[in-house]
Amino acid sequence: MTFQTLEKSTNQRLIHLYSHVTKLGGRIPDSVVLLAARLFPAVIFWQSGRTKVDGLSIKDSTYTLFEQIYALPVIPPHIAAVAATFAEHLMPIFLVLGLFTRASALALLVMTLVIQIFVFPDAWLTHGLWAICFLIVIAKGPGVLSLDKILRLER
Numbered sequence: 001m002t003f004q005t006l007e008k009s010t011n012q013r014l015i016h017l018y019s020h021v022t023k024l025g026g027r028i029p030d031s032v033v034l035l036a037a038r039l040f041p042a043v044i045f046w047q048s049g050r051t052k053v054d055g056l057s058i059k060d061s062t063y064t065l066f067e068q069i070y071a072l073p074v075i076p077p078h079i080a081a082v083a084a085t086f087a088e089h090l091m092p093i094f095l096v097l098g099l100f101t102r103a104s105a106l107a108l109l110v111m112t113l114v115i116q117i118f119v120f121p122d123a124w125l126t127h128g129l130w131a132i133c134f135l136i137v138i139a140k141g142p143g144v145l146s147l148d149k150i151l152r153l154e155r
Helices: 003-026 030-050 060-068 077-097 101-119 124-140
Strands: none
Touching: 030 077, 030 101, 030 124, 060 077, 077 101, 101 124
16 A cells, blocks of 8 residues: 555545534534523623622622722723623523523623723633624524523514
8 A cells, every 4th residue: 555545545534534523513403502602601601790799789899899900991880890790690591591682692792892802801712702602692593492482582
């Protein structure tokens, strides 16, 4: 067997393997992809929101964070702290339920962009991954596993 024959055989095997991978990928239902794109960033934002509260009250340390570290150029720290804490609790619930899904994904995408631009500009990789999930949901909708579909808010 010559080197060229071996190389041709290897290339054919790789093409055949790639063909199987693309067939398998094509069998993943959109509803599964959209559910994952909703759930994973929802958990991240929910957990972040939970660090900002003690029971039903916003922690003093949350206000301090928004005054010193998360300071935004336009929004006063007190208002930003309340708005972010509220959004990090409400929007993930909506995403998990698939209710008002595109609007919730858009709200969290905007929040992600604000965090990226004004708070943690070096965290573009993490924020980019979140943004991709939100963009998929905004573009494609919540999928069939959602209250939006059940309630016919998405057609």
